[in-house]
Amino acid sequence: MIQIEKLRKVYRARGREVTAVDGVDLTVPEGEIFGVLGRSGAGKSTLLRCVNLLERPDEGRVLIDGRDLLALRGAELRRARQGIGMIHQHFGLLGSRTVAGNVAFPLEVMGVPRAERRHRVAELLELVGLTEHARAHPARISGGQKQRVGIARALAGRPKVLLSDEATSALDPETTASILELLRDLNRRLGLTVLLITHEMDVVKRICDSAAVMRDGRFTESGPVTGLLARPGSELARGLFPLPPVTPRAGSTVVEVTFVGGVTDQPFVSALARKYSLDVNILGGAVETVGGGRVGRLQLELPGDPSANAAQLAFLRDAGLAVEVKTPITDTEASAADADTSAAEGGARGPERGSGADGADGADGADGADGADGAVAAGEEETR
Amino acid sequence: MTWDEVTPLLWPATRETLYMTGVATLFTAVLGLLFGVLLVITERGGLLPAPPANAVLGVVVNIGRSLPFLILMVAIIPFTRIVVGTSIGNAAAIVPLTVGAIPFYARLVEIAIREVDPGVVAAARAMGATRREIVGKVLLREARPGLVSGLTVTVIALIGYTAMAGTVGGGGLGNLAITYGYERFESKVMVATVVLLIVIVLLVQAVGDLVARRLTHK
Ligand SMILES: Nc1ncnc2c1ncn2[C@@H]1O[C@H](COP(=O)(O)OP(=O)(O)OP(=O)(O)O)[C@@H](O)[C@H]1O
Ligand SMILES: [Mg+2]
Numbered sequence: 001m002i003q004i005e006k007l008r009k010v011y012r013a014r015g016r017e018v019t020a021v022d023g024v025d026l027t028v029p030e031g032e033i034f035g036v037l038g039r040s041g042a043g044k045s046t047l048l049r050c051v052n053l054l055e056r057p058d059e060g061r062v063l064i065d066g067r068d069l070l071a072l073r074g075a076e077l078r079r080a081r082q083g084i085g086m087i088h089q090h091f092g093l094l095g096s097r098t099v100a101g102n103v104a105f106p107l108e109v110m111g112v113p114r115a116e117r118r119h120r121v122a123e124l125l126e127l128v129g130l131t132e133h134a135r136a137h138p139a140r141i142s143g144g145q146k147q148r149v150g151i152a153r154a155l156a157g158r159p160k161v162l163l164s165d166e167a168t169s170a171l172d173p174e175t176t177a178s179i180l181e182l183l184r185d186l187n188r189r190l191g192l193t194v195l196l197i198t199h200e201m202d203v204v205k206r207i208c209d210s211a212a213v214m215r216d217g218r219f220t221e222s223g224p225v226t227g228l229l230a231r232p233g234s235e236l237a238r239g240l241f242p243l244p245p246v247t248p249r250a251g252s253t254v255v256e257v258t259f260v261g262g263v264t265d266q267p268f269v270s271a272l273a274r275k276y277s278l279d280v281n282i283l284g285g286a287v288e289t290v291g292g293g294r295v296g297r298l299q300l301e302l303p304g305d306p307s308a309n310a311a312q313l314a315f316l317r318d319a320g321l322a323v324e325v326k327t328p329i330t331d332t333e334a335s336a337a338d339a340d341t342s343a344a345e346g347g348a349r350g351p352e353r354g355s356g357a358d359g360a361d362g363a364d365g366a367d368g369a370d371g372a373d374g375a376v377a378a379g380e381e382e383t384r
Numbered sequence: 385m386t387w388d389e390v391t392p393l394l395w396p397a398t399r400e401t402l403y404m405t406g407v408a409t410l411f412t413a414v415l416g417l418l419f420g421v422l423l424v425i426t427e428r429g430g431l432l433p434a435p436p437a438n439a440v441l442g443v444v445v446n447i448g449r450s451l452p453f454l455i456l457m458v459a460i461i462p463f464t465r466i467v468v469g470t471s472i473g474n475a476a477a478i479v480p481l482t483v484g485a486i487p488f489y490a491r492l493v494e495i496a497i498r499e500v501d502p503g504v505v506a507a508a509r510a511m512g513a514t515r516r517e518i519v520g521k522v523l524l525r526e527a528r529p530g531l532v533s534g535l536t537v538t539v540i541a542l543i544g545y546t547a548m549a550g551t552v553g554g555g556g557l558g559n560l561a562i563t564y565g566y567e568r569f570e571s572k573v574m575v576a577t578v579v580l581l582i583v584i585v586l587l588v589q590a591v592g593d594l595v596a597r598r599l600t601h602k
Binding site for chain 1: 501503504506507508509510511512513514517521522525526528599601602
C-alpha cells in the first residue's frame with residue numbers, strides 16, 4: 001500500500017523556485033493500480049520520484065505499507081528501495097550489460113548469490129517473454145523489448161510496490177497495449193500495488209482502478225476511475241469521451257449523460273422517450289470498456305427548455321445516470337455561437353467549473369435540474 | 385654513421401621510451417580515474433556533493449593542464465627529488481610525466497562519465513545501489529569505451545612528453561634524437577627515431593581503437 005500525505009516539493013535553482021508538487025494526497029490500496037494523468041510539467045515525475053525518495057520532498061509523508069520512508073537513511077533507505085520496483089520512461093538500462101545482465105543487476109545489489117541469481121533471471125525473462133534475447137545488448141532490441149527488460153528488472157526483488165514513469169510513452173500503440181496488458185497481468189498475478197504516471201488517457205482507461213488528474217503540482221480530481229467518469233465536469237470523462245461541441249437551439253435542452261456499469265444494460269433512452277412521449281435526438285456518444293466495466297457518454301437533445309424538462313432530467317438521474325445540462329440559448333445566432341465557444345473553453349479549462357456543476361448535481365430531484373443548469377450558467381459567467 | 389651502427393642504439397632507447405610511458409600510464413590511469421570520478425560526483429547534486437572540494441579540484445586540474453610540459457618538468461624538480469631521490473634519468477622522468485598526464489586524463493574521464501545516461505544512475509539509485517556500486521558498476525562500466533579512447537589519447541601524449549623528457553636527461557628515443565640526430569648531425573638517427581615514434585603511436589592508437597570498439601555495444 002502506498003500512502004502520500006500533503007506532499008510538497010520545491011526545486012530551487014539560481015534563485016528561481018518551482019513548486020513541482022504542491023500538496024498532494026493519495027492512497028493506493030494494496031493490489032490496485034493508480035494512474036496519475038497530466039500534461040508535461042505538471043509534476044508527475046517529481047511526485048513519483050518522491051515516493052522512493054530519488055527526490056526528497058520538502059513537506060509531507062510517504063508511507064509504504066505503513067512505513068515512513070522519510071524516517072529512513074543510508075542502508076535502511078536502500079533496503080526499502082529494494083522493495084520498490086521502478087520502471088523508467090527511457091528504460092534506464094545499462095548499455096554495457098546484456099538483457100540478462102541488466103535483470104541481474106538489482107539482484108547483485110541485493111546480494112543474491114550467483115547461482116540463485118541466474119535462476120531468478122531466467123524466471124523473470126520467462127515472465128516477460130524475453131528468454132530468447134537474454135544475451136542481447138539493449139542497443140539490439142526494440143523499445144517494447146527494452147521496456148520488458150525494465151519491467152523484469154523492476155520485479156527482480158519481488159517488490160510489492162511498483163512505480164512506473166511513462167512506461168509506454170516511448171512506444172507505439174500496439175506495443176503500448178502489450179506492455180499495459182503485461183502490467184495488468186502482473187498486478188493480478190503478483191498482487192502488485194502500482195502507481196503509474198502517464199499523459200495518455202488510454203493508459204488510465206485500460207488498466208487503472210483509480211486515477212488522478214494532475215495540474216501545476218496539484219490533483220484537480222482524484223478517485224476510482226468509474227466514479228470520476230460519472231462525475232459531470234470531469235476532465236477525465238471529457239478526455240476519454242470527447243463529445244462534439246453543441247449549439248443548443250432555443251426551445252431545446254441538450255444533456256450529456258454519463259453511465260457506468262450496470263446502467264448500460266437498461267434501455268434508458270427509449271424508456272425516457274416512451275414515458276414522456278418525447279422525440280429524443282442523439283447528438284453524439286461513445287461507449288468504452290473501462291477497468292473491465294462499460295462506461296459511456298451520450299449527448300441527447302430533448303424538446304423544450306430545461307425548465308420544461310425538469311421531470312425528464314429527474315427521471316434520468318433516478319435511473320442512476322450522471323446528467324449534465326448544456327447551456328440553453330435564447331438569443332440571436334451570433335451570441336449563440338459566442339456562448340458556445342466560451343462554453344467549450346470553459347469546459348476545457350475546467351476543474352473549478354466542473355466541481356461547480358458537480359456540487360449542484362448532488363442535489364436530488366427536479367430542483368437539482370435547475371440547480372445544475374444555474375451552476376453551469378454561473379460557471380460561464382466566470383469564464384467570461 | 386652507417387645503418388649498422390645506428391640500429392644497436394635504437395632498441396635500448398625504444399625500450400626506455402616504452403618503460404617510461406608504461407609506468408607513467410599506469411599511475412596516470414589510476415589517479416586520473418580517481419580525480420575524474422571525483423570531479424563528477426562531488427559537484428552540486430552529484431552522488432557525493434562537495435562543491436568546495438569540487439571547485440578546488442577543478443582549479444588544480446586546470447592549472448595542471450595549462451602548464452606546458454617542459455615548464456612543469458622543471459618546476460617540480462624538488463618534488464621529483466623527494467619521490468625518486470634524483471632529478472635525472474628514466475625513473476625521474478616518470479614523475480613529471482605522470483603529474484602532467486593526470487589532469488589531462490582526469491578531464492577526459494570526466495567527459496566520458498558525463499556521457500553516461502543519468503537515467504541509468506537514477507535507475508540504480510532506485511534499486512538501492514550504494515555509491516560504490518553506482519560508480520563501479522554504472523558510471524565506470526558504462527563509460528568504458530570513452531575511458532579507453534581517453535587513455536589512448538593520453539598515452540600518445542605521454543609518448544610525446546617522454547621525447548621532451550629525453551631532452552633534459554631522461555633516456556629514450558627523444559634523448560637519442562637530440563644527442564645524435566641534433567647535436568651530432570646524424571640525420572639517419574633522427575629519421576630512425578621519428579619513424580619509430582610514428583610506428584609506436586600508430587600501434588597504440590590501433591590497439592586503443594580496437595579495445596574501445598570491443599567495449600561498445602551499439
Ligand atoms: N531537477 C529539477 N530542477 C529544477 N526544476 C525541476 C527539476 N525537475 C523538474 N523540475 C521542474 O518541476 C516541474 C515538474 O516537472 P516534472 O518532471 O515532475 O513534470 P512531469 O509532469 O513529469 O512532465 P513530463 O510529462 O514532461 O515528464 C517542471 O516545471 C520542471 O521544470
Ligand atoms: Mg515526467
